[in-house]
Amino acid sequence: MFGKSEVLETIDMIEKEHLDIRTVTLGLSLLSCIRSSAEETARAVYAQVMRKAEALVPTAEQLSREYGIPIVNKRVSVTPVSLLTAAFPEESVLVGKALDRAARELGIDFLGGYSALVHKGAADYEKKFLASIPETLSTTSRLCASVNVGSSRSGINMDAVRAMGEIVKETAARTAESGGAGCAKLVVFCNAVEDNPFMAGAFHGVGEGDTVVNVGVSGPGVVWHALKAAPEADLTDAAEIIKRTAFKITRAGQLIAKEAAKRLDARFGIVDLSLAPTPARGDSVAHILEELGLSVVGSHGTTAALAMLNDAVKKGGVMASSRVGGLSGAFIPVSEDIGMIESAEKGTITIEKLEAMTCVCSVGLDMIAIPGDTPASTISAIIADEAAIGMINNKTTAVRVIPAPGKKVGDEVNFGGLLGRAPVMSVHGGDAGKFIGRGGLIPAPIHSFKN
Amino acid sequence: MRAVVTVSGTDRKGIIARVSGFLSEHNVNIEDISQTILGERFAMIMIVDTSESDEEFSALGQGLERMGAEIGMTVRLQHADIFDAMHNV
Structure with a gap:
């Protein structure tokens, strides 16, 4: 049972503190849609997504009304498309367009899975698939692409890292009229996870079941408000406040995930315990760090504060959900967080500091615009640095940068x-061209040998 | 279904009468009711059972919202499970 104050607390969280379910993501296996030509495969993929995800948006809206909690995004993730088009990789874009059309017709904002896993090596069909990414992203609107270039088990495929620098640049060039927005739909991972509900990096791993519901929670605003109420708490107590708040947020996610799975005749997959900010004021991860006592995010102390936040979120969330997964942690996408945007405008946060922050939080260098004339090899080097952090620390890292055409610092x-x-x-203006040009594989770290 | 009705806004006469009248018309049983006044702000919480109601749950919620708007109050109907989940281990 619950008391009066708890009812009012929940309502305040939703109405004043931006508590929401960030995404209900339906993961679909499309392996059964492989046919003998790209056209037939595209038709089968379209039909399967339309059939399996038909009820997603109405079901999520119904749940939102019944429980009184907003469900912001309804999304679909699918089997990495590179596997579906292995026999005709040059025509992968046809399948991409079919998926995009399905997403549009179902009212889904993003569909993820135009993906390839090349962390140890890329087969010929995968190389051709990677080359199709810029065209696909510039001719679709809701499709997201991701590429896994490294893992703690296998090392980093530097040939793929080199290729991805070029692909990011070409995607930006092909979407120049929108500021290079195609790159906002393209993530390069190390240690990519198979059950991530968040975009742009969601795909449905081959180790997953047929139809799975994964839910991403949110709630930076709720954590921020809880900390504001205890301005003099020491850091032990502040961590405890974050943990308790994360518990409550995650329980809401768990409830919606289980109910959505039941109604969509799917398996309940995981709850992703992430603090995902939005550009709205009062819904910022940066402001949580500042509430902990930093004058501005990016200052010395930011990494420690973020480490504590990230860990406390996980501790509270793990207790609240029967199955956790995905990326789980605090997100620090620059363009999607008002505190980060303002700090970047003032020049008080730099890419180097963001890179340090990615060592202790979920994911990586996310939604960062860089000058349009940044060389491809520098983008590859940024990807390599992030992948190295992920590989050595056994965590997921990612790069989603936008070399905005024609734009300067x-x-x-x-x-x-x-x-x-x-x-x-x-x-950084230094040239990593020779390092990236060497190619090859950075061998797996010594601690990968755990057998 | 066990659900929670919350009513909030500026205090005025006849709020309880209007809300409970609406619930009774729609065959919703009130199991518990409590209210607080924080300054000018009025907050009422009702635990209700909607299983006897002919109206579909979300339509009932929309009806309550509309009725609330008429008397200048915010009225919500939510499945009780969300509060149970968030506040109980």
Whole structure:
């Protein structure tokens, strides 16, 4: 049973503190849709998504009304498309367009899985698939792509890292009229997870069941408000406050996930315990760090504060859900967090500091606009650095940078909506061209040998 | 279904009468009721059972919202499970 104050607390969280379920993501296996030609496969993929995800949006809306909690995004993740088009990789874009059309017709904002897993090596069909990414992202609107280039078990495929620098640049060039927005739908991972509900990096792993519901919670605003109520708490107590708040947030996610799975005739997969910010004021991870006592995010102390936040979120969330997974942690996407945007505008947060922060939190360098003339090899080097952090620390890391065509440091790119706006940040001017040009595989770290 | 009705807004006469009248018309049983006044702000919480109601749950919720708007109050109907989940281990 619950008391009066608890009812009012929940309502305040939803109405004043931006508590919501960030995403209900339906993971679909499309392996059974492989046919002998790209056209037939595209038709089968379209039909399968339309049939299996038909009820997703109405069901989520119904749940939202019944429980009185907003469900912001309804999404679909699918089997990595590179596997579906292995026999005709040059025509992968046809399958991509079919998925995009299904997403549009179902009212889904993003569909993820235009993906390839090449962390130890890329087969010929995968190389051709990777080359199709810029065209696909520039001719679709709701499809998201991701590529896994490294893992703690296998090392880092530097040939793929080199290719991804070029692919990011080409995607930006092909979507130049929107500030390079195609790159906002492209993530390069190390240690990618198979059950991530968040975009742009969601795909449905081959180790997953047929139809699975994964839910991503949110709630930076709720944590921020809880900390504001205890301005003098020491850090032990502050961690405890975050943990308790994360518990409550995650329980809401768990309830919705289980109910959504039941109604969609799918398996309940996982709850992703992430603090995902939005550009709205009062819904910022950066402001939580500042509430802990930093004058501005990016200052010395930011990494420690973020480490504590991330860990406390996980501790509270793990207790609240029967199955956790995905990326689980605090997200720090620059363009999607008003505190990060403002700090980047003032120049008080840099890519180097963000990179340090990614060592202790979920994911990586996310939604960062960089100058349009950044060389592809520098982008590859940024990807390699992040992948190295993930590989050595056994965690997922990712890079989603936008080399905004024609923009310089100090300019701004506006993507609109949840993707927000990004001040163009400077990258180091040194040249990593020779290092990236060497290619090969960075061998797996010594601690990968655990058998 | 066990559900929670919350009513909030500026205090005025006849709020309980209007809300309970609406619930009774729709065959919703009130199991518990409590209210607080924080300054000018009025907050009422009702635990209700909607299983006897002919009206579909979300339609009932929308009806309550509309009725609330008429008397200048915010009225919500939510499945009780969300509160149980968030506040009980």
